[in-house]
Structures are given as structure tokens and as C-alpha cells.
Amino acid sequence: MYRVALVGNPNSGKSTVFNQLTGLRQKTGNFPGVTVDVKEGKIQFPGKTEAILTDLPGTYSLYPTSSDERIVASLLTDPKHPRFPDAILYVADAHHLEKHLLLLTQILDLDIPVMFALNMADTAAELGIKVNTAKLSERLGVPVVFVSGRTGENIPKLLADLEKMLTTPPPVSRVESFYAFTETEKQIAEAVRLNLGTENKYRALLIAHHHHWLPFLQAQDRDTLSTIVETKQFQSLRSQVDETLDRYDNFTPLVQENVQQPSVFPNTNTDRIDAILTHRVAGPIIFFGVMLLIFQAIFDLSVYPMDWIDGGFSYLNDALKTNLPAGWLSELLTDGILTGLSGILVFVPQIAILFLLITILEEVGYMSRVVFMFDKTMRRVGMNGRSVIALIGGGACAVPAIMSTRTIGNWQERLITTMVTPFISCSARIPVYLVLIGLAVPAVKIGGFINAQTLVFGAMYALGVIAAFASGWAMKKWLHSREHSFLVIELPEYRIPHWKNVWLTVWEKVSAFVVGAGKIILIVSIGLWGLARFGPGDAVSKAEQQARAEALASGADSTQLHDLLAHHRLEASYAGQMGKFIEPVIRPLGYDWKIGIALLTSFAAREVFTGTLAVLYNMGSAESDISSREETQAKVTMRAKMKNEKFSDNGLPVYTLGSALSLLVFYALAMQCMSTLAVVRRETGSWKWPFFQFMFMGILAYCGAWLVNFLF
Amino acid sequence: MQRRFRTVPDLKAHESAEAIAFSDPALAGKLTAMGVRPGTIIEMVRKAPFGQAYYIKVEGIRLALREEEAASIMVEA
Numbered sequence: 001m002y003r004v005a006l007v008g009n010p011n012s013g014k015s016t017v018f019n020q021l022t023g024l025r026q027k028t029g030n031f032p033g034v035t036v037d038v039k040e041g042k043i044q045f046p047g048k049t050e051a052i053l054t055d056l057p058g059t060y061s062l063y064p065t066s067s068d069e070r071i072v073a074s075l076l077t078d079p080k081h082p083r084f085p086d087a088i089l090y091v092a093d094a095h096h097l098e099k100h101l102l103l104l105t106q107i108l109d110l111d112i113p114v115m116f117a118l119n120m121a122d123t124a125a126e127l128g129i130k131v132n133t134a135k136l137s138e139r140l141g142v143p144v145v146f147v148s149g150r151t152g153e154n155i156p157k158l159l160a161d162l163e164k165m166l167t168t169p170p171p172v173s174r175v176e177s178f179y180a181f182t183e184t185e186k187q188i189a190e191a192v193r194l195n196l197g198t199e200n201k202y203r204a205l206l207i208a209h210h211h212h213w214l215p216f217l218q219a220q221d222r223d224t225l226s227t228i229v230e231t232k233q234f235q236s237l238r239s240q241v242d243e244t245l246d247r248y249d250n251f252t253p254l255v256q257e258n259v260q261q262p263s264v265f266p267n268t269n270t271d272r273i274d275a276i277l278t279h280r281v282a283g284p285i286i287f288f289g290v291m292l293l294i295f296q297a298i299f300d301l302s303v304y305p306m307d308w309i310d311g312g313f314s315y316l317n318d319a320l321k322t323n324l325p326a327g328w329l330s331e332l333l334t335d336g337i338l339t340g341l342s343g344i345l346v347f348v349p350q351i352a353i354l355f356l357l358i359t360i361l362e363e364v365g366y367m368s369r370v371v372f373m374f375d376k377t378m379r380r381v382g383m384n385g386r387s388v389i390a391l392i393g394g395g396a397c398a399v400p401a402i403m404s405t406r407t408i409g410n411w412q413e414r415l416i417t418t419m420v421t422p423f424i425s426c427s428a429r430i431p432v433y434l435v436l437i438g439l440a441v442p443a444v445k446i447g448g449f450i451n452a453q454t455l456v457f458g459a460m461y462a463l464g465v466i467a468a469f470a471s472g473w474a475m476k477k478w479l480h481s482r483e484h485s486f487l488v489i490e491l492p493e494y495r496i497p498h499w500k501n502v503w504l505t506v507w508e509k510v511s512a513f514v515v516g517a518g519k520i521i522l523i524v525s526i527g528l529w530g531l532a533r534f535g536p537g538d539a540v541s542k543a544e545q546q547a548r549a550e551a552l553a554s555g556a557d558s559t560q561l562h563d564l565l566a567h568h569r570l571e572a573s574y575a576g577q578m579g580k581f582i583e584p585v586i587r588p589l590g591y592d593w594k595i596g597i598a599l600l601t602s603f604a605a606r607e608v609f610t611g612t613l614a615v616l617y618n619m620g621s622a623e624s625d626i627s628s629r630e631e632t633q634a635k636v637t638m639r640a641k642m643k644n645e646k647f648s649d650n651g652l653p654v655y656t657l658g659s660a661l662s663l664l665v666f667y668a669l670a671m672q673c674m675s676t677l678a679v680v681r682r683e684t685g686s687w688k689w690p691f692f693q694f695m696f697m698g699i700l701a702y703c704g705a706w707l708v709n710f711l712f
Numbered sequence: 713m714q715r716r717f718r719t720v721p722d723l724k725a726h727e728s729a730e731a732i733a734f735s736d737p738a739l740a741g742k743l744t745a746m747g748v749r750p751g752t753i754i755e756m757v758r759k760a761p762f763g764q765a766y767y768i769k770v771e772g773i774r775l776a777l778r779e780e781e782a783a784s785i786m787v788e789a
Contacts, residue, residue, distance in 0.1 A: 061745040096773055099747045237737040244744040270774070271757075280761040372776035376764040487765065488742055488781055491774035 002051035002166045004043070005085035007072065007107060009100050010058030011492045013119040014091045015039075016149030018055045019500050021159070024507075038071065045163035046156070054083055060099075062106045062206055063240045065486050066409045070213065076110055077206050078216045087113040087165050089158075094124040094131060094146070095493075097259055101251045102244060105178040108140065109202035113169055115162050116144045130260040139254055141175035150498055178250040179243055181205070184232055191228045196221060209236050270365075270493045278369050287370060291392045294357045298396035299427065302349035309349075313342035331533060332526070340525030343605060344518040347675065351400040351513055352506050354393050358404055359505040363497035367407070368489050375487055381469045382476025383420075384413040391417070391468060394424035395461075398676045399517070402683055403509055410485045416475045418683060419693055422676050423468040425461050425668060428606040432667050433460055435610050439639045440660030456664070463668050467700065513679070520678035528604050531575040543572035566615045575600055589666065589702070590659030590709040592647055599672070606672050610638070617641040662709035670701035718789050720766060720782035723756035729787035730754070736784040743785065747773050754787060 008014040018026075022041025039055040056075065057068035064070040075081055088107055092100035097118070107114055118131060137144040143161055147154040181189065185205055192204035211217060211225035229236070276282055317334045324330035361367050371385030378387050386408050393401035401421050408414035425433075441453045534540060547568040551561040570576050579597030586596050594616045602609035617638070645654040671677065671694045680690040717732055731752050734740035748754065748770050757767040757774070764779040 060742075063741050063745065065742050096747075096771075098771070099773060102745060237741060240741045241734075241737065241744055244741070245749060248744075248749060274757070274767070274774075278758065278761075278767060280759070283761050368776065372765055372767060373761050375776075375778065376760060376762050486739075486742055486781070487776060487778040488739075488746060489776050490746070491767065491776055493774075 002049065002086045003083060004051050004053045004162065004166070005075070005083075005088050006053055006055045006091065007088050007103070008058060008091035009060050009093070009103060011490055012058065012091045012093045012100060013149045014058060015055060016498050016501055017089075017091050017117060017119060017147065017155075018053065019498075019504055020149055020152055020155050022053055024504070026504075026508075043159070043162075045159055045166075047160075047163050047167070049163050049167060051086075051162075051166060053089070054085070059103065061103055061244065063209065063244075067411055068409060073206065073210060074214055074216070076107070076112070077203050077210070077214060081216065085112060086169075087115060087162065089115050089117060089162065090142075091117045091119050091149075094118045094120050094129055095127070097131070098248075098252065098255045101255065102247055104140070105247050105251055106202070108142065108175075109177050109179065109200075111200050113165050114142045115158070115165055116140065116142050117158055118144060118146045119149050128260070128262045132258040136254070136258045139175065139258070177202075178247050180246070182239070182242075184234055185239065188228060188232055188234055191232070192225070195224050195228070208234065209240065273494055274369070274491070277366070278373060283369075283373050287373065287388075290361070290366075291389070294354070295392060295395055297357060298350050298353050298393070298400075301353055302396075305349040306346050309342060309345050313338055313345075328533060332529065335533070336526040336529035337522070339529065339604075340522040343525055343675070344514060344521050347397065347399050347513065348510055350397045351403065352510055354396070354400040354404065355506045355509045356502065358389060358393075359502045360497050362407070363495075363501060365492045365494045368491050371487075371489060372491065379485075381472035382413065382416040382479070383472055384408045384410060384417070387413065387417040390421050391424055391465075394421040394426060397426050397428070398422040398424070398673065399513065399679050400509070402676065402679050403513065405683065412476075412479050413485065415684065415689065416472050416479070418680055419475060419689070419696075420468040420472045422671055422673065422693070422697065423464045423471065423669065425464040426606075428673070429460070429667055431607050432602075432609050433457060433664060435635060435638060436660050436664050436667075438635065439642055439655055440657050440664075456661075460664060460668050463665065467669055471696070471700075512682070517675065517678035517682050520681065521675050524674040524678075525604055528575075528601060531578070532570055532573050532601060535573045536577065539572040539577075540569055543568035563615070567617075570597065570612070570615055588709070589662050589705045590654075590656065591663070592645070592654050594645070595654070595663070599666075602672055603674055605675070606667065609667070609672075613642070614638060617645075656712075658709040658712035661712055662705040665708045666701045666705040668701075669697060669704050671697035716789055717786040720754060720756065720768065720777070720785045720787060721779065723754070723787065725756055725758050728753050728755040732786045732788055734784050735786060736780075739781055739784045743781070746775060747771060748775070748785060754785065 006014055006018055018039065018041065021043050025044075026039055026041030038057065041053050041055070043051045043053050045051070056072045059069040059072045062073045062076070064073050075083060075085075078084060090104050090107060092104065104114075104116065116137070118133070124131075131146070133144045133146060143165070145154060145158045145161060147158050179202075181201065186201075188208045189201045189204040192198050192208055193201075196204070196207065198204040198207060207214060207217075208225060208229055211222055211229065217225070228234075277286060317338050320334050320338070321330065324333070358367070361370075367386065367389075370388060373385065374388050375385040378385055387405070390401045390405050393404055398421050401424075402418050405414045405417045405421075408417060437453050437456050441456050444452050446452050446455060535543070544565060547564040548561070550556075551564050554560075556564060575597055576593075578600055579595075580593040582596045582600075583591075583593040586599070591599075594613065597616065598609045598612040601612045614634075642655045643653070646652065647654055677690040677694060680693060681687055684690070718729070719735075723729060731748060731750050731754050733750055734743065752770050755769040757769055759766055760776075766777050766779075766782045768775050768777060768782070
């Protein structure tokens with residue numbers, strides 16, 4: 001199987017060409033040791049040859065300034081790498097050809113067969129840009145094909161030419177390099193050749209430039225290279241800049257001779273749009289308007305498919321329960337596995353809607369403007385302009401929001417965004433807030449117009465935002481970036497989104513979640529079911545006998561018996577035991593063991609909290625009415641029952657203003673969501689960060705809840 | 713004494729000036745690779761809404777720069 005690497009600048013239309021060539025035959029590949037995802041896809045050539053196409057991160061040169069750009073330089077300097085390409089497909093935007101030639105002329109010096117695809121043929125012609133491809137091809141020494149990633153024009157020709165290049169590699173007849181080495185650079189390249197056996201001069205020079213971080217070098221090689229660089233007094237940064245300027249001087253005439261460009265770029269539409277969208281007053285206002293729309297869309301549109309998924313699963317669950325023989329095996333299938341599956345699928349609508357909308361904004365070119373506008377604000381708290389989108393998305397659900405941090409290039413900024421996004425109050429916290437606020441806060445008007453309940457509700461959201469910003473600021477102080485953070489980004493011309501890219505991104509995000517985070521969610525969900533279903537020894541069966549006896553004594557009907565059974569079973573289970581076990585720990589917060597159980601079970605999803613309490617207060621069958629957003633009879637009953645709850649030892653009421661506010665604060669701050677942890681695990685590539693996040697948020701929540709209980 | 717150069721943040725909106733040199737070698741590599749080179753004409757488009765970032769145009773390419781990045785580009789006085 002051949003390997004082809006897709007190389008080009010950011011905004012060259014590389015991903016569009018990638019999607020044209022591979023379609024759905026693509027997956028996300030992992031480069032060991034890096035957290036950047038690199039997409040790979042299979043190309044089926046007309047002549048039956050097959051190749052794996054690797055879509056390398058976009059970069060402007062082989063002198064990288066971020067971890068994703070480093071992938072390109074480290075792969076191309078390491079011919080022993082399993083992904084080292086047999087050929088390179090270089091994509092450039094025909095509109096700004098000059099800027100794209102820098103990286104191309106660097107690549108040409110590496111002696112890898114190169115195919116040059118000049119992208120955006122259709123719009124270039126409209127703008128009056130004419131390229132003499134034959135002449136350009138002759139001067140660069142590589143075949144040049146004019147393509148349109150957007151319409152697919154000339155893609156078949158590109159495929160045929162690429163296949164020919166792979167099966168019958170062209171003779172190494174290189175034209176003269178666009179860069180002449182200095183005397184020092186010649187000596188350096190020779191020294192690298194003698195020590196590492198790197199024959200290619202430019203590759204040897206690149207290894208010398210990047211010797212302190214290239215992953216394939218042994219410690220010994222690194223030392224040798226350090227010595228070489230020092231003894232030759234090689235000034236890496238200086239030499240990089242000189243090389244870049246030299247290359248420009250050499251290929252600029254080539255562009256002037258062979259490319260006919262309009263003297264003034266007529267595309268002032270982008271300028272006109274930007275005058276409004278990046279305006280110092282209108283810009284941020286429009287942005288928040290757009291974000292509000294996205295937030296509403298995730299919130300409102302996803303309700304329907306989420307209800308169908310919920311409804312479908314509970315129907316299936318009930319059908320299986322009535323038709324299968326009773327016993328723990330059927331319960332494992334229904335309450336364990338099916339509940340877990342629905343817990344995974346219920347996120348799909350939110351993920352799909354969020355990514356549909358943000359991919360459109362990205363494709364249109366708006367996202368880079370967002371980064372430009374909010375970079376300063378977000379950088380103060382250790383994040384990046386793009387983090388705004390994740391934080392706002394977190395208001396609906398942290399799971400898709402964290403997945404959207406992929407586009408943040410700087411690893412530290414991405415990590416901080418991932419760590420603090422779950423502080424933003426998500427939709428799953430709403431039922432918990434509603435029940436508790438209704439219980440603890442009187443519905444009085446403060447100052448005659450603001451409802452006290454509304455005020456507390458708003459305060460919970462504010463608390464989340466403050467916690468996110470403050471902990472971002474603290475993490476920034478603690479992490480100290482190792483890599484220099486650059487902004488320097490291109491603000492591309494506005495254009496109509498390429499729908500194929502949009503659908504493929506949505507598809508990729510949804511399947512990444514279902515496959516990547518889904519299995520963790522399923523396992524944890526089964527585990528939680530087990531904890532709530534089984535108890536030590538015969539505790540559970542004894543509890544069942546007791547429930548039946550109570551029911552018989554009070555003449556309960558079948559619904560009441562069902563509720564009693566559920567209550568006693570849960571109390572006797574491992575989860576129940578654990579709730580009692582942790583009571584001393586949570587007592588200072590004002591909670592009893594029943595709340596303890598609810599805290600444990602709601603780890604599956606925050607909204608489970610109300611359901612668990614419903615079971616413990618003998619009203620399990622009304623569970624679904626409590627978690628709905630509307631004010632229901634069940635909620636009123638629930639509050640009445642909560643008001644009557646007393647601590648078993650001293651008879652004092654459990655739910656006071658202090659304990660209810662304390663619970664609110666706990667839910668606002670604690671990492672009570674296994675799905676989020678599963679996604680953080682997937683996105684950061686290790687258990688270290690979700691563990692840290694769980695502990696950090698947990699400790700903060702505990703301290704905050706304690707303080708509130710103490711004060712009120 | 714009159715300064716012989718200015719930096720990009722000194723430019724007013726829609727003012728253009730020729731780039732002369734860079735003051736920070738680490739940033740120079742990135743900026744040259746993106747098309748900002750001595751001899752190119754830099755047009756200041758506007759400042760970011762909350763400050764500390766600039767929107768510039770260089771040979772038809774639109775770029776966003778941070779304060780320190782923009783300040784490292786010296787332009788003719």
C-alpha cells in the first residue's frame with residue numbers, strides 16, 4: 001500500500017481536497033505522543049492501485065511554531081517513520097500563489113515526489129487570475145494540476161496523474177533549489193550526514209535546526225547535534241528568516257512571469273462584511289447574538305430527538321421488562337445496558353446540532369474573526385479566542401463543547417478550556433436547580449419586581465462563569481506555557497460553506513463520541529446499576545421481604561408496593577451502604593445519607609439526582625414527572641416530602657435554607673458527570689486530566705457547599 | 713530626536729507603510745513565512761474591539777496579530 005501525504009498552508013482548501021479524494025473512507029489517525037488528530041483516508045485509484053492519504057496539519061513552513069505544525073516537519077525529516085510518504089500531494093490556493101510557494105520550495109528540496117494541486121480553479125478564473133501551468137510545472141520541476149476542491153473539477157485527472165507517479169516514480173531530475181546554502185549551513189549539513197547518515201542536504205539542515213525536539217532522535221544524537229550547532233556557531237532563528245527571505249526573492253519572479261493577477265484584489269465584499277462583523281461595538285454584539293441563536297438551537301431543537309430517544313428507550317425497556325423473566329439478568333439488560341445506551345445516544349442530537357452550526361461558521365470564515373475579537377479577553381484567563389465558543393456551548397452540554405476545543409492550536413489553552421468548561425451550568429443541572437430552589441427560596445419579589453427564585457437561578461449561572469474564569473486564571477499561573485503562544489492568524493475571505501465538509505465533520509464528531517466516549521459511559525452505567533441493584537450478603541432480599549411486609553400491613557396497592565420495593569432495595573444496596581458510609585463526610589455540608597446516595601447515583605447524569613430521591617421518598621413511579629422542566633404535581637409532592645425529612649439521630653429537618661443552597665452550590669461546581677469525564681479522557685488522551693478535573697472540581701464544590709451551609 | 717522607524721501599532725486605521733525589519737527573531741520566522749517581509753506594504757485595517765490585537769492587510773492577505781507581534785514589525789517613519 002502506497003502512502004501519500006497531503007501538505008499545504010492553512011486555508012489552502014486542503015481538507016476539501018481530502019474529502020473529495022476519500023469521501024467517507026476516512027478515519028482519525030493517532031500520531032504517538034501528540035494530541036493532534038490527523039485524518040487518514042483510503043484513495044482508490046482508477047488503475048486499481050490503493051494508497052493511504054494522510055491529511056497533515058496545515059503549516060506555512062517547515063519551521064513550526066505549534067505542536068500540530070511540528071508533525072509535518074518531524075514526519076518529513078524521518079524517512080524511517082512508518083507513515084513516511086511515497087509521494088506528497090501539495091495543495092495551494094491559486095488566489096495567493098506566492099505565499100504558498102514557500103512551503104512548496106522547501107518540500108521540493110527533500111527529494112520526495114511531489115504533485116502540485118492548484119486549488120479553486122473556478123473562482124480564480126472569475127477573478128481574472130490566469131496561471132501558465134505548463135511553464136510553472138517546468139520551472140518547479142513537478143507536475144501541476146488545476147483543480148477545484150469545491151466542484152470536484154479535475155479531481156479524476158489528479159487521481160490518474162498521482163497513480164502514475166506512485167507506480168512509476170519519476171526520475172530524480174530536480175531543478176535547481178530555490179535556496180543556496182550558506183557556508184555554515186553546508187558544513188552543518190555535512191556534519192549531520194557524517195553522524196546520522198542523512199544524505200539529503202536540506203533534511204540534514206532541518207534536523208540540525210530542530211534537533212532539540214525532533215521525536216525520532218536518540219538522546220546521544222541530540223547531544224552530538226547540539227555540539228555541532230554550538231561549534232559552528234549556528235544561529236538557527238537568524239538562518240530560518242534568511243532562508244525564508246531568500247526563497248521569496250527566488251520564486252517571486254517565477255510568479256510574476258507565470259501568473260496573471262488583477263492589479264488590485266477586487267474582493268472587497270470581505271472588507272465590507274468585516275467593517276461590520278469586526279467593528280469594535282457591532283462586532284461583539286453580533287457575536288453574542290449569533291451565540292445566543294446557537295445556544296437556543298441546541299437547547300430547543302435537540303429537545304425533540306432527545307425525547308424520541310428517551311421515549312423509545314423507555315418503551316423498549318418496559319416492553320423487555322414485561323416480557324422477560326424477572327431476575328437480575330433481565331435487569332442488567334434493561335436498567336444497566338439499555339439505560340447506558342440511551343445515556344450515550346441522548347447526547348447525539350446536541351453534538352450534531354452544535355457541530356453543524358460551528359462548522360458552518362468555521363467554513364464561512366467567521367471563526368477566525370471571533371478569535372481576533374476575543375483573544376485578549378480570553379488570554380487573561382489562560383484561554384484562546386476560540387474558547388468562547390466552548391464556554392457558550394457548555395451552557396447546553398459540556399460534552400459537545402469540550403469536543404469543539406479541537407480547533408484550539410495551543411495545547412495549554414485547549415487544556416484549560418477543557419478543564420473549566422464543565423463549570424458552566426449545563427441543561428442537565430436545570431431540573432436539580434428547579435427542585436431545590438423551589439424548596440429553599442421563597443417566591444417573593446425583591447424590590448417589587450425581581451423574583452427571588454429567578455435571582456438565585458441566575459446566580460447559579462453566574463457562579464459557574466466565575467468559577468470557570470477564576471480556575472482558568474489559576475491554571476494559567478500554574479502551568480506556565482512551554483510553547484510560545486502565537487496569534488498571527490489569517491482572516492480568510494468569506495465564502496459559502498462547502499457542505500460536504502460540514503456533513504463529514506458532523507458525522508466524524510458524532511461517531512467519535514459514540515465510539516470513543518460511549519464505551520466508557522456504558523461501562524460506568526453498568527457499574528452504577530450493579531451498585532444500586534446488589535448489596536452485601538442477603539441484605540437486598542431481606543429488604544424486599546421487609547417492603548412486602550410493610551405493604552401488607554398498610555394495605556398498599558401495586559404501585560405503592562413497587563415504590564416500597566424500590567426504596568428498600570436501594571437502601572440495602574451497595575450504593576445505599578455507600579451513601580450511609582459517606583454520611584459523616586457530607587454531614588458538614590448539611591446532607592443526610594439519602595442525599596449521599598443521590599450524589600453517588602447522579603454521577604451517571606446529574607438529572608438522576610431527583611429520580612433517586614424520588615425512589616428514596618417512596619415516589620419512584622412519579623420519577624419522570626420530576627425531571628421534566630415543567631412544574632408538575634410530582635414536583636410539589638416531592639418538595640412536601642423533602643420538607644418533612646428529618647435527620648435520624650437528632651430529628652432536625654434535613655432541608656433547611658443552608659443545606660438546600662449548599663446542594664445547589666455543590667451541583668453547580670462538582671464534576672458530577674461521567675460522560676464529560678469520558679470525553680475529557682478521549683480528548684486529552686490520558687486519565688490524568690479527567691482525574692485531576694474530578695478532584696479539583698470536587699474539592700472546590702465541597703468547600704463552597706460547606707461555606708454556604710455554614711453561612712446560612 | 714526623531715525616531716527613524718515606527719511599529720505597526722503606531723499606524724492609524726487605513727494607513728499604510730512599508731515594513732523595514734523585525735525586532736524579535738522568534739516572531740520574525742513566523743511573520744515572514746506568512747508573507748510579512750521587509751519591503752511589503754502593510755495596511756492597518758482596525759484594532760480589535762477590546763484592544764491588544766490588530767487586523768492588517770499585506771499584499772491582499774488579511775492577518776490578525778497580537779500587540780507584541782505587531783510591535784515587533786518595524787515600518788518606515
